[in-house]
Amino acid sequence: MDASSRNNERDGITGALLFDTLWFIQILEGERETISSTLRRIMTDQRHDMVTVMEARPVRERLFGNWWMGLAILRGDNSALFERHGIGSRLDPRQMTGEQAVGLARDLAGTGLNRRAIATAA
Numbered sequence: 001m002d003a004s005s006r007n008n009e010r011d012g013i014t015g016a017l018l019f020d021t022l023w024f025i026q027i028l029e030g031e032r033e034t035i036s037s038t039l040r041r042i043m044t045d046q047r048h049d050m051v052t053v054m055e056a057r058p059v060r061e062r063l064f065g066n067w068w069m070g071l072a073i074l075r076g077d078n079s080a081l082f083e084r085h086g087i088g089s090r091l092d093p094r095q096m097t098g099e100q101a102v103g104l105a106r107d108l109a110g111t112g113l114n115r116r117a118i119a120t121a122a
């Protein structure tokens with residue numbers, strides 16, 4: 001998280017990182033070239049595998065403008081939260097659309113965004 005926040009602040013990349021027990025879902029916003037080079041670094045990072053792009057699209061404005069990399073660790077029962085976003089019982093990107101991932105991250109980020117916040121959904 002420290003390296004990510006530092007690099008992303010330097011590169012003008014904002015976004016959110018969601019995690020439960022197995023999968024990370026990450027949203028990255030920024031210039032196309034810097035997003036691409038960050039993605040290349042992430043993809044060659046040996047700490048994870050099966051890195052897949054769920055969706056890539058141009059946006060008019062940033063949705064996570066104050067977060068260099070906000071982290072939400074999902075613990076416990078999140079069925080109500082997931083149900084609101086039409087997601088099954090687990091955070092599984094293989095079963096989700098990019099839009100659902102963004103909606104969920106926005107929900108977790110809430111309104112009081114910090115430059116770097118840790119949100120824990122109970």
Ligand SMILES: Cc1cc2nc3c(=O)[nH]c(=O)nc-3n(C[C@H](O)[C@H](O)[C@H](O)COP(=O)(O)O)c2cc1C
Nearest residue numbers: 003004005007008024026038041042045047048069
């Ligand atoms: C789940 C996950 C998400 C990551 N997200 C980012 C990110 O958003 N930005 C970033 O620079 N590095 C991210 N990293 C770290 C990169 O894989 C890599 O370790 C790092 O960019 C190397 O930076 P350094 O050369 O400054 O040490 C992430 C790693 C993991 C495991």
